[in-house]
Amino acid sequence: MFFKIADLAVKHGFIRKNMLPNINFDQYKFGPVGLLLLSNLESEWFFHFVINKDVTVFINKDDFTSTFNFAKNTCCDRLPFGIVEKKGNKKMNSDDLIQYKTLTNSDSIEFCKRFPEEEKQFLKGTFFISPNESTKFFHQFQRQRRIWWRKISASPGRYLLTDNKTCENGSQTVEINAKYPWGYQEIEKLVLNSDLNDLGLENSQVQFKEGRKAVRPHTVTSTINLSTMFLNFLCDGYEEPLFQGKPRTILRFHRKVAPYRISFAVSGTNAVSISELSDLALYLSRQLRSNHISTLLLPSTSKHSLEAQYKQYDQLGVPYTAVLNENTLKDGILYLRSRDTTLKEQVHVTSLVTYIEQLFKNY
C-alpha cells in the first residue's frame, strides 16, 4: 500500500523519484506540490514550538552555546526557556547521531530512509526546565505533542505514545508512533534528560537562579525528522473510499496543511459562458489569495468534465472545490463541494471569502 501511495504522490507532484544507479529501493525527493505541504507543516510546527508556548523560545542557527547564553541572559538567569533549531545532517552532534542511527535501524517501510542522506533535516526543540518541574513538564509535553499530531491528522487515532524507557544515564525516552497497515512508524522522539553534558556547555554556564538557590536545569527535547513528518502526513491522508461501488484514491489532508485550500471547477455549455465563468473564477481566486488562502486555478478547469476535475482535486487533497455553472452568471450562486462528504452547498459569490475564512479558521 505504501507504494500505491507513493505512485499517487509522484503523479501529483508531491514527491519525485530520486534516480540513482546504486540503490536497490525507491528513494524520493520533494516535488513542487509536496513543498507546499511541507511549508504548511513547518508553519504548524513553528506555531506550536515558537509562538504558542508558555515558555519563551529562542531560535538557534549554527551556534547553540551563544544562543543559550543570549537566552539565559535575556531571561535574567531564570528558568524555563526553550531553544529550537532546524538541523541538517552535517550539523548534528554526537547525541543527534545516536538518535539518527536508531531511526535508520527501525523496521519496515522506514519513512526516514526514503529521502537521501544529505537531505535529512531535523526539527529539534530543547527546553530548559527547573528540576522541580521537569517531570510535570515532560508529561504535559508528551500530551501536547500527541495532540498536535492528532489535530492536523486525517485519522487522529493513528498516533500513540510508547512506554517510558529509562536509559543508563537516567534519561527518559518516549516515542510517538503512527500506526499503518504495514507497521508502526516512529515519528517523534521525546527525551527528559538531567545530564547536560551532551550540549557542550561549561559548568558555570548552566547555573540558574531559583529564588535564592542555584539550580542546574533538566532538559526536555523533541526531535522530528522533517522528511519523516512529510511522508507521515502524505500516508496519513491516503484513503480508498468506495465511489459508485469502486474504490477511489483520495488524500484527506487536514485543511490546515492541505497544499491548496480551494480549487475551481467550471461547467458551461458554450464558449461564451465558459469564458465568462473562467473570468469569474479568476476574480474569486484573486480575492481568496489576497486573503492568504492558497487556491488552485488551472487552465484545465474548463476543459475536463466535472468528474475528472473532482478526481484530480481529491487526489491533490484539496478540501473544497468551488463549482461554477451557467446559473452562477444569473443568480450569483455557486456550489461549494466538500472533498470529504462529496456534498455540495450553495454559497453566494459575494460571501465566498468570508465563508471560506470561517471554514479555515479553527482546527
Add this chain to the structure above:
Amino acid sequence: MFFKIADLAVKHGFIRKNMLPNINFDQYKFGPVGLLLLSNLESEWFFHFVINKDVTVFINKDDFTSTFNFAKNTCCDRLPFGIVEKKGNKKMNSDDLIQYKTLTNSDSIEFCKRFPEEEKQFLKGTFFISPNESTKFFHQFQRQRRIWWRKISASPGRYLLTDNKTCENGSQTVEINAKYPWGYQEIEKLVLNSDLNDLGLENSQVQFKEGRKAVRPHTVTSTINLSTMFLNFLCDGYEEPLFQGKPRTILRFHRKVAPYRISFAVSGTNAVSISELSDLALYLSRQLRSNHISTLLLPSTSKHSLEAQYKQYDQLGVPYTAVLNENTLKDGILYLRSRDTTLKEQVHVTSLVTYIEQLFKNY
C-alpha cells in the same frame, strides 16, 4: 551609522559577530531574535510570491527542469506560470553567479558582504510569460515589487527603481535600491529575458500553446539575497528620535515583520500585587500566543523601571507594550503603549486579544 546599528543589533540578539582571524571587516551571523525577524520576512515574501499571485506558482528544490515539466504539464502547456526557489550558494548556476558577482562588487557598506559566503541564500522567482504580455507583466511586476518593499518598511520613501538597462542579449534589467545615509544599497534585481538558454531546458520543452499557435515564453525573474533583505530591514527601521532632549535609538519595524508584536510591562508597589500582575500578564500572553501573535514576556518585566523596559522594547522593535499596574487589578484596564507615538491608550483586559488582532490585520 551602519556600525551603530550593527552594535545595537548585536546587543539585542539580531545578529552575532562572526569571529574569524583572517578577515579585516565585521562579518555577521543570524542571532536568535534576528531569526524571528527573518522568518517573518520570508513569510511575507512567500505570501507575495507564492500565495497571492495572479499566476499559478510552483516551488522548486534541487531540480528546476523536472519542476518546470511538472508545472508545464499541470498548466496544460499554457502560459503564464511561475517557479520560485530558495537557493544556496552551492546550487547556483552560471547565470546566478554573474548576478552574485555584480552584487559583491557594488560599492559602500555592502550588505551582501556582511554575511559569510557559505551562508548566502537567494530567493528567486521565475515567471514564464507569453511574449505578447511580457513587457506589460514586467512593468506591473516592477511596481508590485516596489510596493512590497514600501509596504513593510518604516520609511517607504527609501525604495527606488533604477532605470531600465538593456543588455547585449536583449534582456532588460531593473534594480530596486534602498537609500541610506551611507549610500544606495541594491536589494533586488528584476530581469526580463527573451532568451531561455540559461535555464538548461531543451528546445522541445519550451514550446507552449497559445490558441492554435506555438510560442516560446519570455521570463521575468526576481533575485533577492536573503541576508541583504534581512540587513536592509534592520537598517530601515533604525531611528534616533529625540526623547527629553536626548537622541534615543529605536528600531521601528513594521508591525507585520516585527519579531515580537507585543511585550508586557508590570509596575507594582509591593510583592503581592507584582506577583498577581505577573500572573495576569502570563495569562494575557498565553491568550495572544494561541491567536498566532508573537509576544515577549520576560522575567525582568517586574524588576526594571517602566522607562528601562520601554527602552529595551523600543530597541527590540516591539510595536506595542501592554502596561499593567495596580489599578488593572481593580478595574481591569491596562494601557497599550505604542512604540511609534509613545502614547498610551486604555484597553480592557477582556478586549485585548480582539483589539490587537485588529491592529495587526492590515498593512
